[in-house]
Amino acid sequence: MVSEKKEEDASGPPIQSMQLGVYRVVTEASLPFNFREQWKRSAKLTPTVLRLVKDIYSSSPGLFCLYLLFVFWNNVVDSTLSLHLSGRVLAIIEEGLKAGRPDGPALFQAVALRMIGLALSAAVEWCMDHIYERLAQRSDTRVQQFVLQCKLATDLTGVQANISSNHIHERLPFQVFYYLLQGVLYSMGAVTQLGYVIRLVRSTGHGPAFTLICIAHPILQSTLQRVLWSKPHIVEADNPHFLRKSGLRELSDAKYRQDIITGDIVAYVIQEFRRAVNLLGDTDISSPHDQYSRQSGYSSHLVTKLAVELPMLYYAVNSILNPTAFSLSTIATLHQSETLLSYTFQSAFSFIQYGAHRVAGVQALYDLGNVAHEMKDGDLPYPPLDSRHEQGMPFELKNVSFSYPGTTAKALNDITLSIKPGQLVVVVGSNGSGKSTIVKLLTRLYDATSGCILIDGQDIKSYRIPDLRQATATLTQDHHLYPLSLGENIGLGNPARVDDLEMIREAARQGGAEDMIAKLADGLGTVLERPRGLQWSNLEEGEKEGNEQLKAAVEKMKKEADVSGGERQRLVASRTFMRFTSNTVKLVCVDEPSSSLDPQAEWQLFNNLRQVREGKTMIFVTHRFGHLTKHADVILCMKEGAIIESGTHEELLELGGEYCKMFNIQAKAFD
Numbered sequence: 001m002v003s004e005k006k007e008e009d010a011s012g013p014p015i016q017s018m019q020l021g022v023y024r025v026v027t028e029a030s031l032p033f034n035f036r037e038q039w040k041r042s043a044k045l046t047p048t049v050l051r052l053v054k055d056i057y058s059s060s061p062g063l064f065c066l067y068l069l070f071v072f073w074n075n076v077v078d079s080t081l082s083l084h085l086s087g088r089v090l091a092i093i094e095e096g097l098k099a100g101r102p103d104g105p106a107l108f109q110a111v112a113l114r115m116i117g118l119a120l121s122a123a124v125e126w127c128m129d130h131i132y133e134r135l136a137q138r139s140d141t142r143v144q145q146f147v148l149q150c151k152l153a154t155d156l157t158g159v160q161a162n163i164s165s166n167h168i169h170e171r172l173p174f175q176v177f178y179y180l181l182q183g184v185l186y187s188m189g190a191v192t193q194l195g196y197v198i199r200l201v202r203s204t205g206h207g208p209a210f211t212l213i214c215i216a217h218p219i220l221q222s223t224l225q226r227v228l229w230s231k232p233h234i235v236e237a238d239n240p241h242f243l244r245k246s247g248l249r250e251l252s253d254a255k256y257r258q259d260i261i262t263g264d265i266v267a268y269v270i271q272e273f274r275r276a277v278n279l280l281g282d283t284d285i286s287s288p289h290d291q292y293s294r295q296s297g298y299s300s301h302l303v304t305k306l307a308v309e310l311p312m313l314y315y316a317v318n319s320i321l322n323p324t325a326f327s328l329s330t331i332a333t334l335h336q337s338e339t340l341l342s343y344t345f346q347s348a349f350s351f352i353q354y355g356a357h358r359v360a361g362v363q364a365l366y367d368l369g370n371v372a373h374e375m376k377d378g379d380l381p382y383p384p385l386d387s388r389h390e391q392g393m394p395f396e397l398k399n400v401s402f403s404y405p406g407t408t409a410k411a412l413n414d415i416t417l418s419i420k421p422g423q424l425v426v427v428v429g430s431n432g433s434g435k436s437t438i439v440k441l442l443t444r445l446y447d448a449t450s451g452c453i454l455i456d457g458q459d460i461k462s463y464r465i466p467d468l469r470q471a472t473a474t475l476t477q478d479h480h481l482y483p484l485s486l487g488e489n490i491g492l493g494n495p496a497r498v499d500d501l502e503m504i505r506e507a508a509r510q511g512g513a514e515d516m517i518a519k520l521a522d523g524l525g526t527v528l529e530r531p532r533g534l535q536w537s538n539l540e541e542g543e544k545e546g547n548e549q550l551k552a553a554v555e556k557m558k559k560e561a562d563v564s565g566g567e568r569q570r571l572v573a574s575r576t577f578m579r580f581t582s583n584t585v586k587l588v589c590v591d592e593p594s595s596s597l598d599p600q601a602e603w604q605l606f607n608n609l610r611q612v613r614e615g616k617t618m619i620f621v622t623h624r625f626g627h628l629t630k631h632a633d634v635i636l637c638m639k640e641g642a643i644i645e646s647g648t649h650e651e652l653l654e655l656g657g658e659y660c661k662m663f664n665i666q667a668k669a670f671d
């Protein structure tokens with residue numbers, strides 16, 4: 001079922017949405033060709049093309065020039081030269097046939113020349129392939145470095161606003177460069193081949209009609225065929241039965257095994273899958289691109305097909321009307337030229353159709369470097385030279401409200417609060433009450449939407465961000481292990497001492513990870529999260545059977561060590577202890593890091609953290625009342641983005657409010 005609907009868009013070209021089977025497809029509406037518009041759009045992309053060419057050139061100037069030379073030879077010179085040399089061989093053969101005696105030396109010379117041409121062409125292609133990969137890899141590395149720098153420099157607000165930048169493929173710039181190069185060369189090739197064909201046709205006494213017939217097929221194909229790839233488009237599967245069927249199919253994934261088995265829902269899943277299939281019926285689920293192409297009607301399909309045979313019809317008609325017009329060798333040469341010309345024109349047209357779209361992809365990559373960083377850096381050093389920060393970082397929050405980027409709901413609502421240097425603050429409250437958010441604002445991962453946060457009487461935004469980062473240690477349950485060695489994972493808590501094994505071991509002891517590291521065969525050298533794609537095999541079990549050597553090779557592949565959730569938390573905690581070795585930390589924020597830790601490990605972790613408390617303000621977010629709340633200088637109890645109670649454990653119990661209620665629920669469990 002196909003339906004098309006045009007939508008007016010205030011800025012940019014109008015868009016149209018259509019239903020193709022189970023997909024909703026939104027594209028730019030097809031407008032009548034407007035040269036000025038096209039020119040304006042292409043001109044906008046010129047700086048991107050120039051930057052792209054400059055980038056590829058700078059990645060290796062020598063290889064770049066050599067590659068251009070070879071590609072020019074291959075696409076422009078070689079094809080026309082091959083036509084000419086093959087044509088000569090055919091002409092000599094034909095003359096020999098007519099005379100009844102072949103001209104041996106001339107034929108030998110022509111064939112030898114054609115062979116030399118072929119050998120040269122193969123050599124150029126071989127070199128081109130090698131240079132292509134080298135040049136491409138150098139370009140990829142530059143792109144990877146650029147993307148890495150841009151992404152690492154992006155703050156959380158930028159990350160949240162730029163979801164699409166995750167899908168960048170490093171080969172894209174080189175592929176587009178190659179594509180543009182091909183486009184230019186195909187166009188040049190088209191001109192030279194056209195020149196050759198016109199000359200050949202003239203020499204046989206035929207006019208431009210035959211030349212037009214040669215290029216009719218590519219022209220008709222590019223104008224009559226509907227190609228979705230040639231325009232910007234969005235595809236979304238929106239058929240509810242198709243979506244349900246896909247969701248149910250995914251339940252066979254290994255990650256759901258345990259839930260499916262324990263839930264005993266196999267029969268339900270199969271029955272629902274069958275139901276979804278029945279409801280979906282014969283609705284087209286094939287690729288939307290194929291469905292879009294199939295929309296070109298039968299007549300355009302037929303016309304395009306017929307156009308391929310036009311030159312043949314021309315020879316046939318001429319052989320009746322004017323039997324001496326074409327010799328067989330001329331027909332063979334013309335047929336060869338016409339095939340080549342048709343292919344070249346087709347490629348040149350496709351370049352014109354897709355070029356702008358592909359360059360826009362590179363533009364999106366370059367735009368990564370222009371992501372506006374919401375987080376503006378200040379110029380005050382931290383800690384201020386004249387302050388009393390030996391005790392820890394002091395805070396003053398004045399009417400602070402905050403909504404996450406792209407949302408309107410207030411995660412924090414009008415918070416006013418004072419934290420003295422060196423205080424141990426414990427934040428408690430129900431899920432979603434804003435506990436983690438407050439920590440994110442104090443560590444300047446986000447800026448308040450309204451109100452202000454002062455450190456030592458100065459706006460948090462006026463301090464230099466790198467100084468604040470160095471003065472802060474965080475430990476949350478959201479931390480991840482890096483795909484690096486365990487030693488680096490811990491050592492990077494203090495990058496300046498990442499190689500100091502003694503310090504790393506001590507941090508591992510404090511974080512409770514010492515014993516688990518000792519159990520691993522590679523110890524601190526173990527890499528837990530191996531970067532994806534570094535080892536794989538496409539062997540089926542049957543292929544290994546009977547081939548002992550292959551089996552042994554597979555067994556030899558490095559098995560990835562794995563650790564439990566609690567052990568991961570211990571490793572991350574060790575990284576935080578390593579951070580303290582920098583002696584710059586004035587604020588420690590610990591956000592519920594103990595969810596997977598056993599009670600002994602949790603108790604040990606908090607004790608070890610309290611032992612390094614000297615000279616640091618400590619903020620703990622927790623759901624568990626016990627070790628921490630008793631030691632807290634102040635407990636903040638949060639609800640719906642606001643602080644509803646604050647005071648010591650005893651004060652809040654006496655108050656008999658929300659904190660007292662939550663404490664009693666936990667205490668009762670042990671009565």
Ligand SMILES: Nc1ncnc2c1ncn2[C@@H]1O[C@H](COP(=O)(O)OP(=O)(O)OP(=O)(O)O)[C@@H](O)[C@H]1O
Binds near residue numbers: 429430432437438
């Ligand atoms: N990255 C985010 N984008 C949008 N909204 C968010 C984001 N993170 C949190 N929120 C929302 O902000 C509110 C406060 O969340 P926050 O994580 O601070 O709560 P919490 O008290 O720490 O909860 P929990 O006890 O469950 O960890 C919630 O409504 C949450 O849904």
